[in-house]
Every structure is written in C-alpha cells, then in structure tokens.
Amino acid sequence: MSERTRAQRLHDLDVTLWVGKRGIDAVRGELDDQLTEQEFVKIKFHRAARADGDAEELATTLAEQTNADVVQTRGHTAVLER
Numbered sequence: 001m002s003e004r005t006r007a008q009r010l011h012d013l014d015v016t017l018w019v020g021k022r023g024i025d026a027v028r029g030e031l032d033d034q035l036t037e038q039e040f041v042k043i044k045f046h047r048a049a050r051a052d053g054d055a056e057e058l059a060t061t062l063a064e065q066t067n068a069d070v071v072q073t074r075g076h077t078a079v080l081e082r
Contacts, residue, residue, distance in 0.1 A: 010040065010042075010072055010079050013040055013042040013079065014042065015042045015043065015044045016034060016038075016041055016042060016043075017030060017041055017042070017044070018043070018044050018046060019045045019046065019058065020049055021046075023049055023052060024052075024062050024065075027062075028062065028065055028066060031043070031068075031080070035066060035080065035081070035082040036082075039081055040071065040079050042078070043059065043062070043077065043078050043079070043080065044076060044077050045058055045059075045077070046076070050076065055073055055075065055076050055078055056078070058078075059073055059078035059080065062078075062080065063080050066082070067082065068080040068081060068082040
C-alpha cells in the first residue's frame, strides 16, 4: 500500500473507541478485541481522559498494553494497528 493510500485510509476511518473519565483501563479489552478484528482502530480521547496525560502519551500506553503500534496521533485522536 502506498503512503498516500495509507494516509487516506487512516483519514477516512471512523472513531470506534472513545476514552472518557474512566480512563484507558476501562477500554483496554475492547481495544484488544477491535484490533483482532480490524487492521486499524481510531480512538478519541475526551477531556476527562486527558487529565492523565495528552493523547499521544495515552495512545502509547494503550499500544504497549495491547501489543499494538501507534500509527498516528492528531489532536485528541490516535490510530493504532496490530
């Protein structure tokens, strides 16, 4: 897949996981399930979740916990792949 095609595909993804006031521990299992079924998962970090760090830090922590890679972070949104 070319970089341009990959970038467009990431851009077109819908957010399928939202992290809120209960933090990343509350969504770890769901993220693991989604990564098993899909190549990419787009995550939105709400304000309450960002009290524990910015979106990049939270995405990195989630990636480490689910054996995934952070593909992209932009604003309050991240994309992970496995």
